[in-house]
Amino acid sequence: MSTTLASPKRLAIAAVPVIGMIITPFLPFVSSPTLWLGLPAAIVWMGLMIIATVVALQIIERSYLREGGAELDRLELELSEQRRAALDVNGPEAH
Amino acid sequence: MLTVAIIIGIIGIGALGIAGRRRQTELSGWTVGKRDLPRWTTWFLQAGESLTTFSFLGLAGIAFGGGVAALFAVAYLTITCILQYFVVPRQRELGANRGYLTMADFFRDRFKSKSLGKTVALVGAVFLIPYLQLQITGLGLIVQLATGSESARGYSMAVASVLVVVFVIWAGIRGLAKVAIFKDFAMLAALVIVLAGVIAGIGGIPDIFAKVIDTAPDYLTITRPGFDATFWVTSVIVTSIGAGLNTFPHLWPPVLAAKSGAVLRDNVKWLAIYQFLLLIPITAGIAATLILDPKTKGNQVLLSVAQHTLPEPLIAVIAIGGAAAAMVPAGAIAMGISSLVSNNLLTVKNPKLRFRINHVVVAVAVGLALVFGLAKSDIGALLLLTYGGLTQLAPAVAIAIGRKVRVGAVPVNLGIIVGTLTVAVITFGNIPTGGVDSGLIALAPNLLVLVIGEFIRRRRNPLAVQDTADDGADSLQGRPAVGAQA
Numbered sequence: 144m145s146t147t148l149a150s151p152k153r154l155a156i157a158a159v160p161v162i163g164m165i166i167t168p169f170l171p172f173v174s175s176p177t178l179w180l181g182l183p184a185a186i187v188w189m190g191l192m193i194i195a196t197v198v199a200l201q202i203i204e205r206s207y208l209r210e211g212g213a214e215l216d217r218l219e220l221e222l223s224e225q226r227r228a229a230l231d232v233n234g235p236e237a238h
Numbered sequence: 239m240l241t242v243a244i245i246i247g248i249i250g251i252g253a254l255g256i257a258g259r260r261r262q263t264e265l266s267g268w269t270v271g272k273r274d275l276p277r278w279t280t281w282f283l284q285a286g287e288s289l290t291t292f293s294f295l296g297l298a299g300i301a302f303g304g305g306v307a308a309l310f311a312v313a314y315l316t317i318t319c320i321l322q323y324f325v326v327p328r329q330r331e332l333g334a335n336r337g338y339l340t341m342a343d344f345f346r347d348r349f350k351s352k353s354l355g356k357t358v359a360l361v362g363a364v365f366l367i368p369y370l371q372l373q374i375t376g377l378g379l380i381v382q383l384a385t386g387s388e389s390a391r392g393y394s395m396a397v398a399s400v401l402v403v404v405f406v407i408w409a410g411i412r413g414l415a416k417v418a419i420f421k422d423f424a425m426l427a428a429l430v431i432v433l434a435g436v437i438a439g440i441g442g443i444p445d446i447f448a449k450v451i452d453t454a455p456d457y458l459t460i461t462r463p464g465f466d467a468t469f470w471v472t473s474v475i476v477t478s479i480g481a482g483l484n485t486f487p488h489l490w491p492p493v494l495a496a497k498s499g500a501v502l503r504d505n506v507k508w509l510a511i512y513q514f515l516l517l518i519p520i521t522a523g524i525a526a527t528l529i530l531d532p533k534t535k536g537n538q539v540l541l542s543v544a545q546h547t548l549p550e551p552l553i554a555v556i557a558i559g560g561a562a563a564a565m566v567p568a569g570a571i572a573m574g575i576s577s578l579v580s581n582n583l584l585t586v587k588n589p590k591l592r593f594r595i596n597h598v599v600v601a602v603a604v605g606l607a608l609v610f611g612l613a614k615s616d617i618g619a620l621l622l623l624t625y626g627g628l629t630q631l632a633p634a635v636a637i638a639i640g641r642k643v644r645v646g647a648v649p650v651n652l653g654i655i656v657g658t659l660t661v662a663v664i665t666f667g668n669i670p671t672g673g674v675d676s677g678l679i680a681l682a683p684n685l686l687v688l689v690i691g692e693f694i695r696r697r698r699n700p701l702a703v704q705d706t707a708d709d710g711a712d713s714l715q716g717r718p719a720v721g722a723q724a
Binding site: 203 | 272273274306309312313316317319320323324327328331334443444447448451455456458459460461466467470471474475478497498499500503504506507508510511513514517520521524
């Protein structure tokens, strides 16, 4: 359980698509001309990595919110609203 | 007729930025609004960097020469989303608590150093000029290619530059957001039209790639000269680091203006989807190898394919989409440069005078970029400095987003200067790097100087490590904003 957004567990999940994209040129289906479903395998692979990125970030976000992040978000929003109210009363930030 | 339609489109884009907006009268409201931009407004501003003239002209050109190696842009932009998910909410939090208006404010505050703030402001402002020129030149090229008229190129660049200056000065970040929304829909329409043209004019997508695998199979691997695995790995790593840690000054206002960190996280966890759009110009670039002269210049590939396959009215739609793709980043870059100069580089105490100077800098920056563009000055080498040079700020950003900043400003400053000079020497000295990105190479001396400098600092003053910026000092009340100089 960690309220730190960049906890080791969450960073490990995020690393999966990152590594998948960096090693692309070395994958056997990219280093030789290959078509999958009529498309270059490299393009299909990159499409899969985009989807993997979205999925990984959704998992990370849920884990963060579940483990205390939702409360931190609520507090941050409250603080932002106080700040905006102060701005409305005192004028712009430039003092 | 085509020229008139495109110029009207460009004027419409500019008018959109001004319409319905009251003129901004002070720097903080102009730069970051009330720090309350909602999710969708922030979304379109954050997406700005994914769809630019590079997506339009550059990417198809790289695919035309390097085949699927052009996917490196998809890779680094996707990795950028992942890094930004962790980084930008923290930058926004610090910005809101401490009143930052620019990236340089962040450095100045976190390292407690005015000189570091000025170094970052200078590096950022200078390196963004070539990037600004790229957008304006790209716009001119799009119009010239679409209309076949050299004079239309010049007129369109001048008209677009004036409009960018007007809507940016008038409405600041909110005007930019409005145009950014239009830009994304226009780009989407333009890219879908390009794809339809490719399918109608050249053949179905599987047929195209079946022909390519028969005629030039290396287009489907990352092995073409200049676009090999070394190019891929180093370019993806260095650009992801630079963009992921948000080292581009013009990308800070959308982050600082966002309503909350949750809004930023919500956006970047979906923004990777945008990269699917980039597969269209890459496909068009590879398909172009079947119909265009191999000597065709890279920047001309996408519009040449469109001209081969589409009727004139649709070319106009593509050109207007391309113009929007240039004008939005141009506006953001002009804002980035002007706020760095007026807020950080110059010491102006009168807020009204500072805001007027800010306006003058917007006009001067766009004017300079226009003059370079009209003169066809080749400052392309400076653009390499833009990416490689600004990435030299990455170690300092990584240090500064921590809860406590334990590293001194002088080592960080020296590291940035040495890293930037290294990029400059490699670029202007034409030093061969074996395909390794100069920005990545320069990070080594940058980090070395930073570590040695910090070691010396701690040896000289063992207590120095305690003299650090600390989150505990942040609070809403009782703290002066650092963004606008008091």
